[in-house]
Amino acid sequence: xxxxxGMFLLDNNVxxxxxxxxxxxxxxxxxxxxxxxxxxxxxxxxxxxxTIKKRNRGTFLLVHFEADPGNIAxxxxxxxxxxxxxxxxxxxxxxxPEGESELHEAELSGDFSVPEPPEDHVVDSDEEExxxxxxxxxxxxxxxxxxxxxPxxxxxxxxxPxxxxxxxxxPxxxxxxxxxxxxPxxxxSESSEEQTEEKSSEEA
Amino acid sequence: xxxxVKKSNRPCDDPRLDYKxxxxxxxxxxxxxxxxxxxxxxxxxxxxxxxxxxxxxxxxMGLLPFVGS
Numbered sequence: 001x002x003x004x005x006g007m008f009l010l011d012n013n014v015x016x017x018x019x020x021x022x023x024x025x026x027x028x029x030x031x032x033x034x035x036x037x038x039x040x041x042x043x044x045x046x047x048x049x050x051t052i053k054k055r056n057r058g059t060f061l062l063v064h065f066e067a068d069p070g071n072i073a074x075x076x077x078x079x080x081x082x083x084x085x086x087x088x089x090x091x092x093x094x095x096x097p098e099g100e101s102e103l104h105e106a107e108l109s110g111d112f113s114v115p116e117p118p119e120d121h122v123v124d125s126d127e128e129e130x131x132x133x134x135x136x137x138x139x140x141x142x143x144x145x146x147x148x149x150x151p152x153x154x155x156x157x158x159x160x161p162x163x164x165x166x167x168x169x170x171p172x173x174x175x176x177x178x179x180x181x182x183x184p185x186x187x188x189s190e191s192s193e194e195q196t197e198e199k200s201s202e203e204a
Numbered sequence: 205x206x207x208x209v210k211k212s213n214r215p216c217d218d219p220r221l222d223y224k225x226x227x228x229x230x231x232x233x234x235x236x237x238x239x240x241x242x243x244x245x246x247x248x249x250x251x252x253x254x255x256x257x258x259x260x261x262x263x264x265m266g267l268l269p270f271v272g273s
Contacts, residue, residue: 048266048267050270
């Protein structure tokens with residue numbers, strides 16, 4: 001059994017409902033895998049340096065516990081799957097710091113009450129949906145507008161190829177005609193040459 | 205000529221730098237959130253590694269920024 005220090009970042013929405021429940025989810029996972037919690041206390045409630053899981057604030061729980069080193073990997077996996085624990089950090093500890101157990105006991109006493117966490121600028125799912133809805137209608141309008149323009153263009157496009165096709169046909173016909181016309185002429189000239197050669201050989 | 209041994213700005217046998225001590229750690233960050241270089245902190249390599257580890261742990265927990273505002 002080694003002594004560990006664990007820091008857990010808990011979701012303020014759960015903390016607001018019940019601190020002991022939020023605390024229990026973290027310590028419960030530890031105890032489930034054979035760890036014995038020495039101290040567990042609320043370290044701080046503060047705004048985060050960056051947004052984590054759409055939250056800008058969170059409550060930190062500091063725990064010192066003894067656990068079998070082989071079980072730490074299982075504890076980590078369970079913490080990853082838990083939604084109340086947004087972030088965690090487990091480190092080996094040389095000893096429980098001074099004053100830690102007193103703070104832990106102070107929290108267990110009946111007088112202790114957790115101040116309600118301040119409101120977070122959380123992006124609600126309803127707002128997101130509303131924004132998406134507006135976006136969708138705008139897109140739909142844009143598409144409709146395009147659709148109105150498009151048929152006119154298509155009609156033009158239909159006319160244009162017909163003209164092109166005519167234009168293409170005409171030169172093709174001309175070319176074929178000229179080729180045909182040229183071909184007999186060449187043949188004729190060749191045959192005349194042959195005839196002349198024949199004549200010359202005969203003469204010789 | 206041997207380079208003079210640089211003395212650390214921080215006694216190395218001090219208690220370890222803790223990731224929870226944000227007042228101390230934030231002194232060693234630039235406004236952009238970068239960790240100061242050793243020439244700026246004046247720490248020996250061992251202390252600088254400790255500082256780096258503590259800052260990175262604090263960043264992971266959302267206590268210190270990766271990129272400053």
